[in-house]
Amino acid sequence: MKDEREMTRVLKEPEERKAEIMDTAQELFHIKGYEATTISDILEKAGIARGTFYYYFKSKDEIMNAVIERGIAEQIQTLMPIVENNNLNALEKLKQLIVENDRKNAENADMLAYLHQPENIVMHQKSLIQGVHQSAPLIAQIIRQGIEEGRFHTEYSLELAEFILVGTSFLFDSSIFHWEREEYSARMKALADILETTLRTEQGCFKFLHLLAKKT
Amino acid sequence: MKDEREMTRVLKEPEERKAEIMDTAQELFHIKGYEATTISDILEKAGIARGTFYYYFKSKDEIMNAVIERGIAEQIQTLMPIVENNNLNALEKLKQLIVENDRKNAENADMLAYLHQPENIVMHQKSLIQGVHQSAPLIAQIIRQGIEEGRFHTEYSLELAEFILVGTSFLFDSSIFHWEREEYSARMKALADILETTLRTEQGCFKFLHLLAKKT
Known part of the structure; x- marks a missing residue:
């Protein structure tokens, strides 16, 4: 013992x-x-x-990568109860993930602001890339659940998850692209349409994004 | 006089x-x-x-922006004969733009390599963003031509153009994401599917991307 x-x-x-x-x-x-x-x-x-x-x-670069990977993993961990909730269908899971992620980002805006400083651009970009790499398999898993439920239809669950994550991570990052409220709103509506068409799901499924756009 | x-x-x-x-x-x-x-x-x-x-x-940052904007504008200028060719339909234009852009990037790989150095990350990211801002209106114009031809169907020509450009610019940049040949190929096939579904066009229209993926 x-x-x-x-x-x-x-x-x-x-x-x-x-x-x-x-x-x-x-x-x-x-x-x-x-x-x-x-x-x-x-x-x-x-x-x-x-x-x-x-x-x-080995280097400052390596410890930065480790810090970023840990941070993203911790953030994803807080979203796992949604991913693993057996009472939610795939669409409900995606909706809750998006809304909760949006809420968390707003809550941590001050803490995340340092990533938006020009001198932290290397760290910021690595953080976005790590976010895509770590989140894509989870989103792909939910898409596959949606396919089993007969709700979504695609042959490319992982690749589509990545594409959507890259598109949204960079396009909606306020230090990379600067949108006026109206522009932001139009892009969120387009995102709802992109999700509906690429997942070949019912029209209107992602309409909640229109409301999310108005709030910001 | x-x-x-x-x-x-x-x-x-x-x-x-x-x-x-x-x-x-x-x-x-x-x-x-x-x-x-x-x-x-x-x-x-x-x-x-x-x-x-x-x-x-005003600053080194300002001259960098000017250099990048001019470089992107010059690159786009070389693609204008395709955009303005009245003998091409919208699908042919998109295809020629993608193939020609791909060929030019391969041709200029040595010249563009300096943008992939870690110390040029600020310049590189600005260059990708400028590329999206300057190319999106042209792609949107071609999408609208496709809508008039009854070939494409979307309410979001500009926003969709931006989303596709952001997705592809970052996802297929070899200094940002590192894909093995098989992974790259799967992502190009997914891109063909994303274009077909978001533009609500005929299936197989963007199949030429599968071939482009094999070449790389």
Whole structure:
């Protein structure tokens, strides 16, 4: 029993230390910006030796990727109760995911603002790309559920999920494209039409996006 | 007559000088990269005073935008004979535009490679965004021609053009997403399906994209 506990401690520690270094880096990227943060800054704030840092990460780029991947994974985790809710059909799941994601983004607007600073563009773009890579399989899974329900019809569940995610992530990012309220509204209506046609589903299924457009 | 000529000369000169400064900046961005190029580098290479530079441009960011806008406008200009060809129907125009654009990108791969360097990410992203802004109205015009021909059916010609352009520009950019040959091919097939469904056109209209995918 004692041996097992010791084993757990030894195996767990490196992961914990790694997470702590990531927490420090994340905080610095947030406060100082990615470009201005140096590895020395991270060492000093985390109170670790250079060798310890390099035991876990090859470069600043690598720790940035790890911080982004973890952040996206955490965000997706909060949406999992919707994805895994057996009482929802595929359309209800997509609707709840979009509305909830929209609400979360509004709630975290201040926290996410640093990604919109010009000096954090590398981090911002990686974050959008990671978001697409990690979300696409989940959306594809919901599309496949919709196909089984006879509600959606497509041969390209994963590729379509990616295309929609790329389109929306970049087109509706306020630091990439700048839309007036009316322009934004027209693009959300077009998105509803794009979802309805590409999924070959009933017309009007995604009409809730028209309302979402008005709120913003 | 003489007055008029003098007027033309006076009015033309600033435009010419501005273009020359842009040529110099473009060359330096290309050779040294955007981040590493300073305004002093531009002044030195162009052989102009600081005041002359600031008469035309507020910042390095502004001259970058001007260089990108001009580059995209030139690229679009070479595609105009297709857009304006009265002997082509809307589908033929879209097909020729896609194939020609693809050929040009392959031809200019070496020249465009500098945009894929990590230090040029700001310039690269602006270039993709400018590409969408400048191309969307032309694609929308062709979609409207297709609607008049009874070939396409959509209420969102401009918004759809933008969405497709954003989706393809980012998804098929080799420095943003990295696809294996098989993955690329599946995404091109999905794109054909997305175009057919969103334009509510005949199935198989965009099948030529399957062949384009194989070539790459």
